[in-house]
Amino acid sequence: MPIDVSLPLIDHHCHGLVPRDLTRREFEKMISESFVDAPAGTSHFDAPVGLAIRARCAPLLGLESFPAPDAYIERRAALGAAAVNRRFVEAANCSLLLIDTGFRSDDILTPAGMTAATGAPAREVVRIEAIAEQVGRSGVGAGDYPAAFADALAAAAKDAVGLKSIVAYRGGFAFDPRPPTRAEVVTAAGCWLPEMQAGRTRMEESTLLRHGLWVAADLARQRKLPIQFHVGYGDRDARIHLNNPSLLMDFFEELNRLGVNVVLLHCYPFHREAGYLAEVFPNVFFDVGEILHYTGASASRILGEALELAPFTKQLYSSDAFGLGEFYYLGALLFRNALRTHLDRWIADGMCSAKEAERIIRLIAAENTRRIYPLA
Numbered sequence: 001m002p003i004d005v006s007l008p009l010i011d012h013h014c015h016g017l018v019p020r021d022l023t024r025r026e027f028e029k030m031i032s033e034s035f036v037d038a039p040a041g042t043s044h045f046d047a048p049v050g051l052a053i054r055a056r057c058a059p060l061l062g063l064e065s066f067p068a069p070d071a072y073i074e075r076r077a078a079l080g081a082a083a084v085n086r087r088f089v090e091a092a093n094c095s096l097l098l099i100d101t102g103f104r105s106d107d108i109l110t111p112a113g114m115t116a117a118t119g120a121p122a123r124e125v126v127r128i129e130a131i132a133e134q135v136g137r138s139g140v141g142a143g144d145y146p147a148a149f150a151d152a153l154a155a156a157a158k159d160a161v162g163l164k165s166i167v168a169y170r171g172g173f174a175f176d177p178r179p180p181t182r183a184e185v186v187t188a189a190g191c192w193l194p195e196m197q198a199g200r201t202r203m204e205e206s207t208l209l210r211h212g213l214w215v216a217a218d219l220a221r222q223r224k225l226p227i228q229f230h231v232g233y234g235d236r237d238a239r240i241h242l243n244n245p246s247l248l249m250d251f252f253e254e255l256n257r258l259g260v261n262v263v264l265l266h267c268y269p270f271h272r273e274a275g276y277l278a279e280v281f282p283n284v285f286f287d288v289g290e291i292l293h294y295t296g297a298s299a300s301r302i303l304g305e306a307l308e309l310a311p312f313t314k315q316l317y318s319s320d321a322f323g324l325g326e327f328y329y330l331g332a333l334l335f336r337n338a339l340r341t342h343l344d345r346w347i348a349d350g351m352c353s354a355k356e357a358e359r360i361i362r363l364i365a366a367e368n369t370r371r372i373y374p375l376a
Helices: 024-030 050-059 070-080 081-092 112-119 128-136 144-158 182-197 206-223 245-258 271-280 291-306 325-348 354-372
Strands: 009-014 094-102 121-128 160-167 227-231 261-265 283-288
Touching: 009 024, 009 070, 009 261, 009 325, 009 354, 024 070, 050 070, 050 325, 070 160, 081 112, 081 144, 081 283, 081 325, 094 112, 112 121, 128 144, 128 160, 128 182, 128 206, 144 182, 144 206, 160 206, 182 206, 206 227, 206 245, 227 245, 245 261, 261 271, 271 283, 271 291, 291 325, 325 354
Parallel strands: 009 094, 094 121, 121 160, 160 227, 227 261, 261 283
Antiparallel strands: none
């Protein structure tokens, strides 16, 4: 008899929903990490993620599997964004959503808005670089930047349960793991702040990125917050060859001395490296996140590779859903199906018992997240 994987999940990294109806063009842009139109004569539905949506999400909207894309979008519009979003999030069966609020915040629901719209409890994860950018636009002087940033991050994270870095998108992981001096930070701020105050929108200055991570590490140590790192697959701003998490090993050593836990998000195609790091560092945890819904039919194989080496106590569940209710549902469905497939096989091969399989499910689905995030 197949094991039961229906228990509620904690989605430890996701984003808010877009609360309005979407055109087909808008929807297609959101199912590709390119965030641009598909080449002329093609469609983003003609990818593993589009196939998975038509196969698995269409029945929740009252359609047969594999409808034409136009029929899918028309049905979505007929039901309305609010009903569609609630239907998919409820079907995902998550007991808690931990929401990164630092990306396209004006387009999506806040944690409180998510709870109101879907009924799912939600808490906030604060994006480090987004706070730096807010401070950079505030008019602060270079000499005051270090204190202003530290104060702003502490205030933004007052009720948060975690911090997140997107340094993967801002140069990658091959940075000096040592904290910069205050003089170096002030000098770098003196060059960067005029650019931000003239209208530039991104934090890309390498010294200030390092500074942000070390300020975040101190705050995480004080408040017992984990720090999430985007790893690997993402939109084309990510320099993927510099996103191998093994490049962060020296930095993880420093964070381990501080007692700060690290969570590696998504990780594909570096999920095996992430599993190794979770095995050898006591403070490193990981998930395979959004790659499950983006790979669709191949999701089970990828989760199986993540299960090869890493302790079951070091793996978490996340969807990294952004904007679309479909991604909350697909992430949870494909995760559950993949985990059941592998554990059923282990049981059949005599490598696991049903009781042990149930414990592994509980650990990855929710208990590991409860242990490392301050959720009480």
